[in-house]
Amino acid sequence: MVKKWELIESKNRFYCDGRCLSGHDIGVFILAIVLISITSGLFFAFDCPYLTIRLSPAIPVFAAILFLCVICFIFRTACSDPGILPRGTSDEILYLERSNVTNSPHGVALPGRTIEVQMHTGHVLQLKFCSTCKVFRPPRVSHCSLCDACIANFDHHCPWVGNCVGLRNYRYFYSFLFSLSILCLYILSFNITNLVLRSQDKPSFIDAIRDTPATIVEAIICFFSIWSIGGLCGYHTYLICRSITTNEDIKHTWNSSRHGVTVKNPFSKGNGCVNCFSTLCGPLPPSFLNLRATVKADDHINRVKNEPMSTTNIEPIIQYQPEDNRRQNNNRMHSTTIHPYSDQKQNRRTPRDYI
């Protein structure tokens, strides 16, 4: 039984039998985890014992909570499906080629055609055809070349989380940035407090540093990180209030004036607070991929599996042969053919897994 995640054509990696995924390169992600863990570890080892006694035991408790939040959020961002769109099946492509859903003449091949969508706000959006994913890209969808997939509400591909940031993991990414900014500030401020208190007890400042050399290391890491992480967090707060993605901001999709009229963002709800609420706390669809489902004959997934032809293995071969061979197989193997509607029994539904 082959699950769908084993035949996905994007460059993502899958773990835990399709329950988690990541982008192709996770080296920088591992570096980020190590850096956060080392800095926090040094804080707990060198600063916390002294500060607990001198000030309050609540200090390491809050630091631990913040650290756990950061780890939860970064893993949630890195391992969630950002909103990968499944690729177009051959049936769909054929239907699109022959039907009149596009606004371009029929003689033009699909990659050259566009669909125009008249929005209720009066904007006209052009949907282009993605040659890799074989779909007309819905609004706000962009193709990520690193992940080799079209992502819904594509924001950017973040190497620090080793994954794209899109519709389904944007709030986790923002929570990660926010909590990491607070953690950096927290560690930096208590590093300074630690050094100040120790220098009051010791004869000189140099002696205080000699007692806790790690504090300086943490302070330097946090000081340089806070500018980039805090800055990024502020930038994303601005983007959320305006309800635009990084991709749209870089391309000035809603800033440019066309024909003398400034194009307003049709996806903004007008109010910054409502935009924030909608982006961070709004409803979230489940994964579009249904990665842990078993591949059925209906799915038209064109991958040939090299399995020996025997009666026990007929089902997989029927499922995985290219379409022109499949018909032949169906006609030959009468008694073991899966009837197209027999596995779609209405009363028995296999539970979906949502990631």
Add this chain to the structure above:
Amino acid sequence: MDDTTHLTNDQSIKLFIQRDYSEGTGVKFQERFPSELQGRIDRDEFIGILRGINDIFADAEALSYKAFMENCCACLTGYLLLLCMSTHYEKCVKRAAEYIAEKNFNDLNRRGIFIIDPMEKGLRCDIAKKMIRKLLHEVGEESLPISK
């Protein structure tokens, strides 16, 4: 009229009902009646079924206080709560699947039409299959010459 029919391997004609993006990126299917279904089902009835599906997804995507509370609580637990409970959206998706199954069983199958749950195809489109032959028993399917 353009020949939009293509006999697939399972002897049915697939019609793809595309998403309607005129109101944004929310899930909504175009409420149009495919001409290939003319004669099989009443136009208003079919559009009524599509409207029912759209209403369920509109409920899923609505910005309600329930969604807000659910997501705030989830955030406070580091989103670990989402591993334990299913969200309102997921419940609506299940409800849509049950609605489609019920419509298939009661109204559509006897007319030779079968609607596939759009979640199976990643919410990109809805598929109505027009069965050109009656449902057969599982064992002993005849082989038909398939014409293009």
